[in-house]
Amino acid sequence: MNKIIEITQLNKVYYGPEDREREGLGVLSDINMRVDDNEFVSLLGPSGCGKSTLLKLIAGLDNDYEGSISLRGKNPKNTRIPVCYMLQKDCLIPWRTMISNILLPIEIRKGNIKTAKENLKSLIAEFGLAGFENYRPSQLSGGMRQRAALLRTYLMDGEIMLLDEPFGALDEITRMQMQDWLISVWEKHRKTVLFVTHDIDEAIYLSDRVIAMSNIPGTIVGEICIDFKRPRTRDMLLCTQFNEYKRSLMGLLTND
Amino acid sequence: MKKSKSTEKKNKSNDVGLKGLPFLLGGLFIILWQLAVDILKIQPYILPGPVDVMKALYKERILLLSHTIVTLSEALIGFGIAVVLGVVLGILMGYYNIIRRMFYPLFVISQTIPLIVLTPLFAIWFGFGLLPKVLIIILGCFFPITVAFTQSLLKTDEDMDELLSVMGASRWKSFLLVRIPQALPGLFAGLRIAVTYSIMGAVISEWVGAQKGLGIYMTRAMTSFKTAVLFADVLIIVLLSMGLYKLVEIIERKITKNIIY
Structure with missing residues (x-):
């Protein structure tokens, strides 16, 4: 298996506006991890454990850290490496139609919008958005907006999808539907995903591997491989194996 | 639905x-x-009734119309320049922090100088023609436009900016894509305030000295105790301001409606 992300001995300290000279607050401490091609990896941890920060560092949004991040052997500090990045907020532009929101990454990298639109048709259907192309975000449901944002993320032309709690703002039922849908789409395309969440069930259900983090400073406390077969089904969430995974993750997360 | x-x-x-x-x-x-x-x-030279005002309006209609044309064109020229100035300054100050830090205080100071002092000064410097009037109108109008536009351009959405930067958009590109369209309602709020100042500014600058215009006609009506004519003059000013305000509203609706891709 080829590694796509490799992080070694990464430390990040946050300095507030006034404590430049002081010690600062450790956000991430001694992070070592890797993500392989076509893998679905979750970063699981409480809020404030720095998992979103870690994603930002990988996306090249913040270069103020020690240690090394390598994306396909290159360092995002020095060169811009395209990644697909998505936040909890859908960040759809309210005055654009859904389709032109989705095409935004192509518009920004000055790609051919017309051919992209043609190629998009099957994907739009797959993402459950067919027929709503010319609606504005405010006219769509929360789940649809999130799916549109995911499709836009998918078109961002990176080798890896960095998803930062993409379903965090949705209600429980919609979230379950979105997980089912995401897992079915993912099993078809198998694009590498690094998924940030604080929901243990979600992490186990979706991932090949779950990396558990604890907070202040954020460190990796352990990781477990989820050996459920794909395609995944909801029933797997009810079996004893699932509870074993959950027990060991809870052990990792509360043991400090 | x-x-x-x-x-x-x-x-x-x-x-x-x-x-x-x-x-x-x-x-x-x-x-x-x-x-x-x-x-x-009540004597009509003290307070004319509405009927007297309408009669005066009708009697003096040709004269009033010629004065109205002068004032309206001054206002439109001044306002037009102020809009261009306000939009350019707003974009510069919204985009470059240094420019905002440098010029913003100066603009505020420019607004603290009473226009009533500037009008006679401008008349001395630039005569009684179009130029001093247009300058006064620009001074009165550009400020609300610039302030409203700059402030709304400064509203940032960090998540959105980060997302656009991951997509590879430059700062200017994301400014064009998100900030400017998002600031349009703010710009139009400024335009609506400014447009009502434009007629007012024209009238005030005409007071000091002009060949034609509703302002100078107003002073003439006042000194000859033609109070009904004065009221008719004011009525036209009110209607002009309201009309321009409405016009800005219509343009705003047209533009915001068309911002759909």
């Missing part, structure tokens, strides 16, 4: 009722005014 449509209709019918209310109050006021003038037998 059905539900939202029916509530929309309900709101619309309420709107019509509310829109009628100011007219009703205005009409009532005019009737009371006329009655007061008639019953108390």
Whole structure:
């Protein structure tokens, strides 16, 4: 298996506006991890454990850290490496139609919008958005907006999808539907995903591997491989194996 | 969908009722005014009744029209320049922090100097022609436009900016894509305030000295105790300002409606 992300001995300290000279607050401490091609990896941890920060560092949004991040052997500090990045907020532009929101990454990298639109048709259907192309975000449901944002993320032309709690703002039922849908789409395309969440069930259900983090400073406390077969089904969430995974993750997360 | 449509209709019918209310109050006021003038037998040079004002308006219509054209064109030229200036300054100050830090305080100071002092000065420097009037109007109008636009350009959405930067958009590109369209309502709020200043600015600058215009005509009517003509003059000023305000509103609706890709 080829590694796509490799992080070694990464430390990040946050300095507030006034404590430049002081010690600062450790956000991430001694992070070592890797993500392989076509893998679905979750970063699981409480809020404030720095998992979103870690994603930002990988996306090249913040270069103020020690240690090394390598994306396909290159360092995002020095060169811009395209990644697909998505936040909890859908960040759809309210005055654009859904389709032109989705095409935004192509518009920004000055790609051919017309051919992209043609190629998009099957994907739009797959993402459950067919027929709503010319609606504005405010006219769509929360789940649809999130799916549109995911499709836009998918078109961002990176080798890896960095998803930062993409379903965090949705209600429980919609979230379950979105997980089912995401897992079915993912099993078809198998694009590498690094998924940030604080929901243990979600992490186990979706991932090949779950990396558990604890907070202040954020460190990796352990990781477990989820050996459920794909395609995944909801029933797997009810079996004893699932509870074993959950027990060991809870052990990792509360043991400090 | 059905539900939202029916509530929309309900709101619309309420709107019509509310829109009628100011007219009703205005009409009532005019009737009371006329009655007061008639019953108390007030001399028309002190307070003319609405009927006298309408008569004056009709009698002097040709003269008033020629003065109106002068004032309106001054206002439109001044306002037009102020819009261009305000938009350019707003974009510069919204985009470059240094420019904002440097110029913002100066603009505020420019607004603390009373226009009433500047008008005679400008008349001395630039004569009684179009230039001093346009300058006064620009000074009065550019500030609300610049401030409103700059402030709305400064509103940032960090998540959105980060997302756009991951997509590879430059700072300027994301400024064009998100910030400017998002700041348009703010810009139009400034334009609406500024447009009412434009006629006012024209009138004030004409007071000091002009060959033609509603302002100079107003002073002439005043000094010859033609109070009804003065009122007619004011009525035109009010109508012009309202008309321009409405025009800005219509343009705003056209533009915001068309911002859909």
